[in-house]
Amino acid sequence: MSDAVYVTVQADIKAKIYQGAYPDLKLPDERTLAATYAVSRSSIKRALNVLVQQGIIFKKRGSGTFVNPLYLKNQAIFQHEGNNLGVSDSFRINGQAPSIELLDFRVIPATKEQQQALFLKEGDFVYEIKRLRKLDGKPFMIEYGYVPIALLPGLNKETVSKSIYEYVEKEKSRTVTRSFMTIMAEPSTKEEQALLKLRANEPVGIMEGIFFMDDGTPLEYSTMRLHYQYLRYNAFVSLAAE
């Protein structure tokens, strides 16, 4: 629990923002914050930069640091915060860990698309893992995961019903640290309507991506189809041209 200073400070400021501790949406200046938390200004800067990255605040040189009003407005249940995605095998939503129901688990030849994403060759095999994730017993996401069998020959039904990433950490002492994601939306299929309790006109949000281990090896190609109300992605975007 004894996290780094900047993590603690960042969490505390975030909490304060949620609690409405800054009604004018202006944060104290960095030097004051440093004094308040009794840490160096560098640490404050680091903490604030995390929040900037998450799209929660923005800074204006010469003026101060401000809460992003959009952020407060979107108190989504499922917040993807900028580059700090709550997605992954160990999802966390408002502190709650969703439960997993294994729908399917088999080995299939990798499709062309999967071959490309996971750097496989023609004829290589992948696990297909279909899971339903629930929050409070309410299903909110169907997930299709594809993992090269060569990478994790020991995968089985039990492992796959829990966290694959924890398994990777234990067995291969690698961590899954980043992913490349595409976000889309589509009309829901009949099956999705049934599983996610959607009406016929309600769509699914789609997050599709490749998850990488810390050595750069692609571990999983994953397609997540979410109840549309759970798709809420916040991002700070640079429109800069290099």
Next chain:
Amino acid sequence: MSDAVYVTVQADIKAKIYQGAYPDLKLPDERTLAATYAVSRSSIKRALNVLVQQGIIFKKRGSGTFVNPLYLKNQAIFQHEGNNLGVSDSFRINGQAPSIELLDFRVIPATKEQQQALFLKEGDFVYEIKRLRKLDGKPFMIEYGYVPIALLPGLNKETVSKSIYEYVEKEKSRTVTRSFMTIMAEPSTKEEQALLKLRANEPVGIMEGIFFMDDGTPLEYSTMRLHYQYLRYNAFVSLAAE
């Protein structure tokens, strides 16, 4: 051209990586780099962190810093460096610039929400700009834009039928460089179905955000409702531990 140190260093290291200056995919350690570039280790760290964010390198505590092999192998997947979005007033999709049809243009008192987002006071006015964007004559997006009149008093129907951002660049010599975006999806309304040629069960993708000028001033509050097939957002994501 005289950029910050960390920008220069970051660019130089990136160039070296492209040139294959690190055939074993291992970068020199941070202390060595600091000496090489004659800057502090902190500056090196900052430069490297930019590259980590872009997915070009990764660090392993105790071991060193390494080039992401995927980055070199398949740059197609990694074309979106960090958060570089193609959204903005000057959308570009496959090189084509969409055409704009002005649906509505008026001045209204800013809502509370807009006041907060755009740093306005009670009673301030904003332009409301409702536009339909088409690609190849095919409508793909309805856009609601809100801009403080105080910021761009000279805005008129003609300007607004083209690019607001180009106008800003010319008139105020500011560029629009950043935004905070929230991405969602919803069932489409009747009006949207008509305008975007959607079937009743087909959704809209929603991108809502504040666009900032390079000095940090919020310029526009915008809600974009897209034909779902045009919503495609790519992002690199760090699955940080929090």
Next chain:
DNA sequence: GAGTGGTCTAGACCACGAG
């Protein structure tokens, strides 16, 4: 134990914004 990245500090100086 040596090498390497992670965190943190204290302070200096710069650049921008507002009064």
Next chain:
DNA sequence: TCGTGGTCTAGACCACTCC
């Protein structure tokens, strides 16, 4: 001019990896 964020430094100590 003063308040504020941006950059940079030099150095200390910690934590992890690998020999």
